[in-house]
Amino acid sequence: MAAPMKKMSKFRNCIYWKSQGTVSFTLFKRYFGQPIVQTHPHLIGQDEVTPGINKQEYQQRRTSLISNVVEKTAESIRNHIMIFPSASKVYMTYDIPYPFRQNTEFLYLSGFQEPDSVLVLQTTENGYKSVLFVPKRDPDRELWDGPRSGDTGAVSLTGVSEAHNSDDLEKYLHNYCKTHCDYLVWYSMTKPVHLNFHKSVISEFLKQEGRKSIQNPIQLLHQMRLVKSQAEIKLMKKTCQIASEAFVDVMRCSHANISESTLYAKMDYECRVRGAEILAYPPVVAGAGELVLMDAGCEYHGYTSDITRTWPVSGKFTPAQRRLYLALLDIQEALVTSCRPGVTLAELYQAMMQLLAVRIILLDLVPSSTMAKDELKMKKILCELCPHDVGHYLGMDVHDTPSVSKNRPLEPGMVITIEPGLYIKSTNTMVPEEYRGIGIRIEDNVLITEGDPIVLTADCPKHPDHIEAIMAQR
Structure with a gap:
């Protein structure tokens, strides 16, 4: 009596069986233009x-x-x-x-x-x-x-x-x-x-x-689309986790004279091997004063992440870089803490500009007398040092739901980015020379809840000590 055939494994278009040391294939037709539970049980759940x-x-x-x-x-x-x-x-x-x-x-x-x-x-x-x-x-x-x-x-x-x-x-x-x-x-x-x-x-x-x-x-x-379901939040957490882990590997592979295209390719690879289908957008990779600023994210089953980190290719922040970085990190963390129901993105932007105004005075980037005398001039200086918004809605698209006003109060289930930046041109003679040519941005993805906000990109290191520890592993 012949030994019963034993099912071995499922492939994309066939099932193969093993019997007495031989392998036979039974083909079945795929009538769907995308994965289904029968063909991709590791990917798709029932229903x-x-x-x-x-x-x-x-x-x-x-x-x-x-x-x-x-x-x-x-x-x-x-x-x-x-x-x-x-x-x-x-x-x-x-x-x-x-x-x-x-x-x-x-x-x-x-x-x-x-x-x-x-x-x-x-x-x-x-x-x-x-x-x-x-x-x-x-x-x-x-x-x-x-x-x-x-x-x-x-x-x-x-x-x-x-x-x-x-x-x-x-x-x-x-x-x-x-x-x-x-x-x-x-x-x-x-x-x-x-x-x-x-x-x-x-x-x-x-x-x-x-x-x-x-x-x-x-x-x-x-x-x-603005308010995410529990299923969507789960996908958002995963896409942010993938991008966060990929950033660590990108930092770890950085070294002096590395090309921007190499960092781009490394990010793409690390996201894909973790399950992302594509990058969410062409990454921004820029060198500024021996620092690398990378703005990148991935798309996981239709949901996107959007992270920015800045790190020194040498492996160590200079004293001036660290001072600027820590000042911006304090601002970013204060803004994240403020991400609660009832607050608007427009209000968070105003808070960012106020926090920046205080910090640039403490860092002696601008004399306090200049900031106090002329409010119009102060706004112009702030907009030159940080010419972009505080953040945006995030979801299926990177700049998600763009028709929604930034004056709409945040509510549980929304996901936003918080991304203050500080960019000092090398030609800016108003600031001390040690700060010229330095550009820094720190961006996280934040889930609004009934209580404290949840940073979905918390696994992506942003404190300078943590970044230097990763760079030391090269």
Whole structure:
């Protein structure tokens, strides 16, 4: 009697079995254009659409958006249709695409990762329905581009009400016009995401007589995205942990005459080997007075980190560098402590400028008499020494939810950056010579809670003693 076959392992496209010293492969078809629990159990959990986010959360996001829309119009309009295109594939040269990144709003509402798709939400008598339009199955293209989910797979994967091929979008919108009147269209006209859909289909739909008006849904979505769910916070913690650990390795590999491109490549590598898909943005790597300033972060399953650290390539801060650094660190830590519900980013900016004003006097960067006599001149000096804001909202995008005012009070579940800087030009003869040419920025990612703020990037060293200890390990 033959020995029973024993399952050995799962691969991306096959399962192999071992029996009496031989290996046989059983192929199975992948009908999805992104990882699912059956093909990537190490990555995707049961009922998850994207890693860490399940169907129920995506459904809740769509429901909340529709509820906000109906509430905003105070039931004066019963028919609403919302159109959210995906990103399109963009080519750097013939047949060679740039790395694809899904449009954030589309991804937030659907979790669907394929290009050239559209999500339509429309109110109905019983509530609303969600409809995905996706690229149709095409074995010839899938041979080169990878599997597509198709309409059937899209419903199974995302939990939307129904799905159709992208080619059917025009017909669907045409039928909507025939069966509805006095409807409100929610669509971003100012910055069309998918130019082909916009020009060939959506623009024509917007010309129809039944339309009452066009509203931009982006601000409503940004308000929703601003406060993170527990699942999102977990992903934010992970992306910040990855980037924090990567920074330590980048610091450790630094040495005199190292190129900025080498540090860039090291950061990219260390983030990717820890599970990040891409860097969140092209890192800023700059040398200033024998210091390296690096602003970098990564993207982990759709959520980003954004950290800045400054360290000496020699391994030791000079006395002047350390004085400036500690002064800025005190400011940064005071600002982080102030990140509590009710405070605004605008207020934190004013606090940063006030703290900077005190410190630059204590450091003799500017005579106190100069600062006291002319308030306008004082502001100009401060803006030259720190020409950027105190921070920004953080989430699926690096500069997340940009339509949200910085005067909005912070609340639990928001994530922001705190990043004061101090930059002294080498040509600034107003300051003592030992400080000229030094540039420093310290940036952390902070989660707002009911109580004390949580620094998500706490594992990334920022005290000069800790940085020097890491540099000594080279």
